[in-house]
Amino acid sequence: MSTGKPQIQQLARQLFKLSIVDGRLSDEQVAGVLAYVEKNHAANAVAILKVYRRLIAAEVAKGSAIVEHAGPVSDTLLASIGGALSQRYHRPVTTTAKANPALLAGLRVRIGDDLFESSVAGQLATLSASV
């Protein structure tokens, strides 16, 4: 096998595709991929697994929302955010609350590459950038 970077990425993407079943990440398939790589002593296994890990992490992040908050957040609100995001992204989304006093007030929700900003800190940053 070639040691070139494109080949490593291509192989990692193939393994990633194998880990997806019906558009969802399958824990069993991931375990199978890891067992296959371990068993076959693939060349550049570390490099391939690093790329594979990044792809899996990005996929996991698409189904997991981190809700940063300055004040208290109820379970009902978290569930409502999770429901709204599930509807938007057409996939089940789990929510995790994370306290962040730097926000001053409001919420910041991060899911995958998307960031939903509704905090005082975010608005102040926009204000300072535009003045």
Next chain:
Amino acid sequence: MSTVIEQIEQQIAKLSTKTVRKNTGVIRTVADGVAKIDGLSDVAYNEMIQFPNGVIGIALNLGTDEVGAVVLGDVSQLKEGDEVHTTGKLLSVPVGKPLLGRAVDALGNPVDGKGPIDSKETYPVEKIAPGIMARKSVSQPLFTGIMAIDSMIPIGRGQRELIIGDRGTGKTTIAVDTIINQAKINKVGAASGDPKFRPVYSIYVAIGQKNSNIVRTIAALEAAGALEYTVIVSAPAADNAANQYLAPFSGAAIGEWFMENGMDALIVFDDLSKHAVAYRQISLILKRPSGREAYPGDVFYLHSRLLERSARLDGKGSLTALPIIETLAGDVSAYIPTNVISITDGQIFLETDLFNQGIRPAVSVGLSVSRVGSAAQIKATKQVGGKLKGELAQFRELAAFAQFGSDLDAKTKAQLDRGGRIVELFKQPAFNPISIELQAVTIFALQKGYYDGFDIKKVTAAAVSIREFFATRKDALLTEIRTKAALDKDIEAKIVAALDEWKATYAG
């Protein structure tokens, strides 16, 4: 103070309370002005990306799981792991008349220390060139003020005329002369009060040049009173490759605003060789496949899409482009020169040999051409200079032939003599453009044999004297030539009378 508070209050009022969505990514690597970013799954090609500390970038490579972006700012402030986000906007620069007389960088920020620019409008840096239907054929002249060019290689408004030559052959001087001449014409036009007069605004884009050279150019324009009609876009050699790559497009956006708003503009790209080198650097760092001379495959498209934005629009204005290309040892068949030659509507080729012989501007008449031709010439110039190019070409051929033999017939000697006089007549000092009416008179005097009595070496001095005589004593006649733009029998008789008057007083 209260104004500042009002501005902040207005800004607060504008801030919406609803949630803002941003598409984010994380910097994986930063090197040589290019950042590789993970994430940014919704980014568009050429979209502006917001980096930390107010730094801006442009997405140029959209990969499967990575985005390559050029950074337009201080790269040293960025580090691996920094979060970036999309802006949903294409890169735009401030445009409009407030930019006249100012020097800006590739992003339109002032760099001349004259304070902020009060520009209300912005214009996208990258834009599709006007299509076929929007265009009109080039027929209005754009006078460079250089006799050799205006009489033999005329340039029209909306044309793209390449200035090509080795280093130190006077390429920038021709461009600066043209800008100075536009300012002179603008001032005369404004003073005349003619409602049909259309001023030409100039944009000078300096790419990869030494800062000292840019300062010298600005000083020359200021000394000639041309800076007030000119915008300088500066991306000097000290700027990163991304800014040098963007500068011509920013200049084109500034020029297009004039064109779209019914005005005429002239843009000088000084020079596109360095622009191609900057683009090659970016492309190689982005790991795009390289082709001939390591330039990327789309280097032709880079320049064609830039120069296609120069046009004359039906019912609107025009944008004339003077791109400059530097050749090595006069090799016009190199990659970038041939590309740009094929894109433009003609070229002014400057020769080192002519320059060293003291023939300045060192325009090679044989290799220079304007594809617009006499369509962009006024009738007066056609009348006096219609045959000059042919005569000069014949002279060059005969001069080469005459080197091998001393016995020449009278006709050949006469042709060589006349050619020598034409060459002398076209010598012109830098930053001293000549108005079209004075050019017409100078060449008219040649056609009528007024220089025949002088030694060839004294023809230039005689021509200068004629121009001074007409400028100081025959102003009404010059105005008449300018207004009518043609030489009728009446005007010709007046010119002959004035030339006789000059000859009686000129000692030679």
